[in-house]
Amino acid sequence: MNLREFESAARELLDPVHYDYVAGGADDEVTVRANEAAFARIALLPRVLRGAASRESGVTLFGHRASLPVVLSPTAFHRLFHKEGEVATARAAARAGVVMITGMASTVAVADVVEAARAAAPGRDPAVWFQLYLQPAPGVTEALVRRATEAGCAALVVTVDSPVLGAHTRNARNGFHDLPDGLACENLRDLLDGEPGHVRQIAMSPTLDWDDLDRLRASTSLPLLLKGVLHPDDARIALDHGVDGLLLSNHGGRQLDTVPATIDLLPEIAAAVAGRVPLLLDGGVRRGTDIVKALALGATAVGIGRPAVWGLAADGENGVTRVLDILRRELDHTLALCGATGIADLTPALVRNATASAGPR
């Protein structure tokens, strides 16, 4: 019936340790809860008698027409949740006309993820974006970017909220630190030097700075998005460094605990961005009403993390498809109830109780 029910379905099927890995977050999980709670606190104030017979919910992202203002945010290790892993997720996203951000930490190599998307939606040119963590050795970052580019990824998403890993109490208690035998981060296999078949560790590094981003910017002509910028000053700095988009994210409450809910930060970030680049948001999006609130407050599109994983765990490709279908139906229904002809009609006038005043779209 709705996205939340997929979590219960997935929980029945998953190893409890893997369930906890997905559901959990950092420390006391204050931010995990805040993301969803903040959406619930914001009210919608609909208009009436607007004569909106049909509603347009597609969005253009870096020249690609997506059928929904929803992307799959990057989540690691899909083969932990379903045997087909990222291949199943990519097929579902491609068939739905939705952008998939595939992770550096995928258990299927990026070339195979893109290939699965293309084979599932022939002639539709599905968009797969590649998420990466800048590696302290620039050569490793370059090699990864080369791999993603050659695979056919249409954009790069650099996650910048992880100078060190968040402290996940559940994982520590469960002793979950490594992938089981037979699963690996395939994008890091045979990357640069090392024994044949060797899989590199993903490095988190607190030494990275804007110079590292500049090096990446100069090395690629792909659209570059930053994921995990929370401070409006950093949003402005990011634009000065030539990024093409921002994904406002607190990593689903998995990095620094007690940071604000992303939807509460959106008005300030939207004001800082001032419509210069696409602004995406993830964290706690579970309903069509959440999508409408985010777009009304200045987001170009939203991302979902856990819901896609729950869908994947529940029923592979079909589960992810169903999650996207539900969001599509709920978004259209909400637009109708709001008296909107499409997402272009969504403005701050549609919401109440949001923090700070919203910036221009």
Ligand SMILES: Cc1cc2nc3c(=O)[nH]c(=O)nc-3n(C[C@H](O)[C@H](O)[C@H](O)COP(=O)(O)O)c2cc1C
């Ligand atoms: C199981 C799991 C793995 C994740 N892996 C990554 C990752 O590898 N890289 C990344 O940038 N974000 C990662 N994230 C964060 C998501 O991209 C996203 O920001 C977050 O899940 C959004 O919140 P939501 O789960 O409430 O939708 C992960 C999240 C989850 C739940």
Ligand SMILES: CC(C)CC(=O)C(=O)O
């Ligand atoms: C560190 C990554 C491999 C996974 C991640 O970002 C997460 O689990 O939130």
